[in-house]
Amino acid sequence: MPTPTLVFDGDCAFCTSAVGVARRVPPADVTVVAWQFADLAALGTTAERAQQELLWVDGDGTISGGAAAVARLLRAAGLPLSVLGVLISLPPLRWVAPPVYRLVAANRHRLPGGTPACRMPPRDAV
Numbered sequence: 001m002p003t004p005t006l007v008f009d010g011d012c013a014f015c016t017s018a019v020g021v022a023r024r025v026p027p028a029d030v031t032v033v034a035w036q037f038a039d040l041a042a043l044g045t046t047a048e049r050a051q052q053e054l055l056w057v058d059g060d061g062t063i064s065g066g067a068a069a070v071a072r073l074l075r076a077a078g079l080p081l082s083v084l085g086v087l088i089s090l091p092p093l094r095w096v097a098p099p100v101y102r103l104v105a106a107n108r109h110r111l112p113g114g115t116p117a118c119r120m121p122p123r124d125a126v
Contacts, residue, residue: 003029005043006073007055010034015054017113025077053105066105067097 006022009015016034023032035050043057049065056069064072067088074085088097104111 002059003031004059004072004076005031005033005038005055005057006069007033007035007038007040007043007045007050007057009051009054010036012108014108014111014113022073022077025081030073030076053101067101070101071097 006019008019011034019032035047035055038050040047040050043055043063044061045055045057045063049055053066054069056064056072058064058072071085071088074081074088076082077085087093
């Protein structure tokens, strides 16, 4: 079975910094790639989707995006982070996590490490 793949926005300094931290979280056996350099068709997704959210592609091809992708990454990281990933996947956090993710994604250019290049493209532009 192929390893899971984490697809992020390589043009965003905030995303790149966050993924830099994720790469240091053992023991997840995960391929980490900027969507700009990924074979998105082979992963079963599109540039339009990858521009809008972090993506987690399981070895079986199942794709999770946004808060669900963060939860999958945390679950793959092993203890103690896997507990947080499970919690994010269960109510009531499962209901709260997506709007929080969208709020962070929409404002990532304002967060530490963010730059104007981190600004999300308008939905009608993708």
